[in-house]
């Protein structure tokens with residue numbers, strides 16, 4: 001499984017994420033759209049407003065990442081099928097996306113030199129999830145995703161602990177409600193923000209080296225000037241949801 005396959009490649013997908021979800025008109029979506037119907041901005045498999053999603057009121061699309069699930073369903077699970085398979089692809093997109101997200105997290109953990117003692121287990125888990133993702137539509141539908149998460153999460157947490165072990169006084173904000181919290185310039189090296197709600201938090205100029213952001217909600221969090229060197233498990237979609245100097 002190459003790194004490229006754990007990132008969306010819309011050119012190899014049937015635009016599944018532009019059809020499968022329901023949209024509720026909000027700051028993230030400019031329109032209401034029922035689940036399973038094509039977005040009005042779709043032409044064939046291409047988004048006609050791709051270059052101006054934010055300006056057009058579709059920030060929700062900017063921050064979405066399928067981790068390569070869309071192209072795997074299109075090319076592998078349903079490879080060679082005609083378009084009549086599309087309703088089934090839509091149904092399986094959330095399942096494949098969760099499997100690919102776990103694979104992305106495991107791949108990130110394997111980059112951590114300090115976690116070398118668990119690299120063998122991480123590689124085994126990655127191969128096992130990849131094998132599940134290669135199953136038939138019926139196999140995928142029958143999967144117990146919670147059980148897979150329960151199996152993989154302790155390994156990811158162990159890798160994170162090993163990577164942060166050398167940082168004294170690191171803070172633990174796992175699952176914390178930090179909505180709008182002012183932490184500008186704070187020393188948060190090696191902090192755990194696993195599953196934390198950081199919506200609108202002020203993290204400008206904070207020292208976030210080696211902080212763990214697994215599953216943290218960073219919508220509107222201000223990361224301008226923050227040091228994110230060696231940060232753990234921060235996805236591209238989390239970065240796009242936050243305020244950074246590039247946005």
Ligand code: SF4
Pocket residue numbers: 017018019039040041042046047048049050053058061
């Ligand atoms: S706005 Fe573009 S990217 Fe978003 S759902 Fe519609 S077609 Fe897809």
